[in-house]
Amino acid sequence: MSTGTTKLDVVVSDVVPVNELVTRFHFRRRDGELLPTFSGGAHVVVEMRDGDRTRLNPYSLMGSPLDTREYTISVRRDDVGRGGSLFMHRSVKPGLEMVISYPVNLFSLDLRAKKHLMLAGGIGITPFMAQTAQLAGEGGNFELHYTCRTASLATYADVLRERYDRRIRLYHDDRDERIDLDRLLSTQPLGTHLYVCGPAGMIHWVRDRAAALGWPSEAVHFEHFAAPQPGLPFDVTLAVSGKTIRVGEQQSLLEAIEAAGVDPPYLCRGGVCGQCETNVISYDGKFIHNDHWLSEEDHRSGCKIMPCVSRFEGRSLVLER
Amino acid sequence: MGITFRKETFRDDFTFRNSPEHIRRFPFPFHEDAYMYAVNIEPHVVGPKGSVLENLIDVDEHYVAEMQDRALVLAEDPLRCQSLPHMTLAGWDLLELLMEQQALGYPEHFTLTRDGDRWRWINRPLGIDDTFTFGDTSTLPCGPMEYITRQSQGDFCILDQRDGNLWMDAGMVTTQADWSLDFDIGMNFFEWHAPVPLAHEKGIFTRALKFLTNIQQGKPARRLNWTMTINPRLDTSPENYHKWGPDRTTVTPENVGDKVHLRVELQSFWRLPRSNGIVFPIRCYLIKMDELVTQPKWARRLHRVIRDLPEELATYKGLTRYRPTLVEWLSKLDDGSPTSPGFGPD
Numbered sequence: 001m002s003t004g005t006t007k008l009d010v011v012v013s014d015v016v017p018v019n020e021l022v023t024r025f026h027f028r029r030r031d032g033e034l035l036p037t038f039s040g041g042a043h044v045v046v047e048m049r050d051g052d053r054t055r056l057n058p059y060s061l062m063g064s065p066l067d068t069r070e071y072t073i074s075v076r077r078d079d080v081g082r083g084g085s086l087f088m089h090r091s092v093k094p095g096l097e098m099v100i101s102y103p104v105n106l107f108s109l110d111l112r113a114k115k116h117l118m119l120a121g122g123i124g125i126t127p128f129m130a131q132t133a134q135l136a137g138e139g140g141n142f143e144l145h146y147t148c149r150t151a152s153l154a155t156y157a158d159v160l161r162e163r164y165d166r167r168i169r170l171y172h173d174d175r176d177e178r179i180d181l182d183r184l185l186s187t188q189p190l191g192t193h194l195y196v197c198g199p200a201g202m203i204h205w206v207r208d209r210a211a212a213l214g215w216p217s218e219a220v221h222f223e224h225f226a227a228p229q230p231g232l233p234f235d236v237t238l239a240v241s242g243k244t245i246r247v248g249e250q251q252s253l254l255e256a257i258e259a260a261g262v263d264p265p266y267l268c269r270g271g272v273c274g275q276c277e278t279n280v281i282s283y284d285g286k287f288i289h290n291d292h293w294l295s296e297e298d299h300r301s302g303c304k305i306m307p308c309v310s311r312f313e314g315r316s317l318v319l320e321r
Numbered sequence: 322m323g324i325t326f327r328k329e330t331f332r333d334d335f336t337f338r339n340s341p342e343h344i345r346r347f348p349f350p351f352h353e354d355a356y357m358y359a360v361n362i363e364p365h366v367v368g369p370k371g372s373v374l375e376n377l378i379d380v381d382e383h384y385v386a387e388m389q390d391r392a393l394v395l396a397e398d399p400l401r402c403q404s405l406p407h408m409t410l411a412g413w414d415l416l417e418l419l420m421e422q423q424a425l426g427y428p429e430h431f432t433l434t435r436d437g438d439r440w441r442w443i444n445r446p447l448g449i450d451d452t453f454t455f456g457d458t459s460t461l462p463c464g465p466m467e468y469i470t471r472q473s474q475g476d477f478c479i480l481d482q483r484d485g486n487l488w489m490d491a492g493m494v495t496t497q498a499d500w501s502l503d504f505d506i507g508m509n510f511f512e513w514h515a516p517v518p519l520a521h522e523k524g525i526f527t528r529a530l531k532f533l534t535n536i537q538q539g540k541p542a543r544r545l546n547w548t549m550t551i552n553p554r555l556d557t558s559p560e561n562y563h564k565w566g567p568d569r570t571t572v573t574p575e576n577v578g579d580k581v582h583l584r585v586e587l588q589s590f591w592r593l594p595r596s597n598g599i600v601f602p603i604r605c606y607l608i609k610m611d612e613l614v615t616q617p618k619w620a621r622r623l624h625r626v627i628r629d630l631p632e633e634l635a636t637y638k639g640l641t642r643y644r645p646t647l648v649e650w651l652s653k654l655d656d657g658s659p660t661s662p663g664f665g666p667d
Binding site for chain 1: 407408410417448450456481482483484535537538539540594596598
């Protein structure tokens, strides 16, 4: 594939249910060698071969970057999603041979920070598992605030509390515990960097409050977990390759393009890195833009689309692919 | 069979020479009879045996002499090696990369043995055999970047990636073509490229930055750059301009072949795994005109390139003063016949 990353042939070495929604998967290299070193916040793209379909989903690496004998990811089951998480939960067993990408980090620590203030919501905890391990190994200063629905869904809260004790603060929705965000953001020492990963609403809230309280944007880092959304099927003409394809209900536009044998570049498959940006030649209908890469102006212009997460409804769409 | 390392100097009596094999492997940078900027970046993959791309980190017959010259530069001016406090992790990344690559490409000269974070590094050409704890700076005689770049040919810039930009936050720079790490340290990609003419208007730096910030681990990239230097001097820094600047007035029709050198930089770009930074090795290759023109194709082509170079570029590269003398000398070796496509000699 003409992608930005090299592939790794791995075997699933363990599958561990963590709670009623989350399962952890361990990967080792098939040739027994060490996996590439990575930095906290990095993700890999996991190729899921499900019958004649291939899905490629990004997942944060959550192990310690200091241990590259195996990679671990945690997958939250999404019963109404496009089926990638269900495939992982139902069909991926120890011993299965899979292909994953080299690690890519689009949510990197700023190593100049005097202190790292981390805010996680739900499964957004995973990149922080690796980042806290990295910082702890170097004696870094961090503090993690973690909101979850219930104690039983507080994935890895027990592990984090045991490792880092008072540096971890938990907030349970069912107990009406809320982060006092304004107070937290107004009482940080100079040189603190803020990191947030969780649902889109949480990211917006934290970024808005940080901006309102005068945080410089360079000190606010966030990672959207924008999985492609299912939607109505639609037809697309790929002008460069001279193909017409149908995007299925559970398929992303990028996956449909790839299934037709065309390989656009990609890295994040989550609408943030900009690699798969595609020019629109003509269209008659309406775009459903779900990315965080294009500007609002780009969205309004109808000239560009991010096929990894965005969709289309209407009569015709012609892309420069 | 190992490399026979030359005893030679890059200053004073300038005894630097290329052996006949090294002349043929010289990375001649012109694939056609003209030169203009382009985003000439390509994947840094292993190339043909006997070329400078045979290994991704090249070690050649000048290794020992270059390392001795670097030590002399550092003794006079320690600020040629700087690392901002947040760049130590990137220094360890670089140490790992260079030890791995040198041991892989030249096992007869370098050996790396790892037992967890206990590492042993043997560098036979320089007589080094050190055992240290990876990640613990107190177990090395100096910081990790300085330690390994005192043992690796070429300059090294380590760039931190943040805010969608690259920042020159660490480096070892002693063989540079008239730029200063001490001046550029802490600058971002656009700031340190500000003096380059013509390229900004072409949008080259915006595209290059987009490419570089997307460099992925395990997929390094490279490009060639070039200039000319009078005498085989590695350290043509602004700090030492008073030593080398006047050399440019000494070129005569009689000494062109010996004094004028084509200076080619093999620049590569690598994502560093732990720090998520980028390392940018700038490996300098020198060849004197007398050596270069032993390949008739290169002589003809270089004549046409230098003759037709836009004035702004000639000025930026510092050729103005001796360009007429050089072109006149090269013109005698250009019979006007066509040159074959590609970089290599015929």
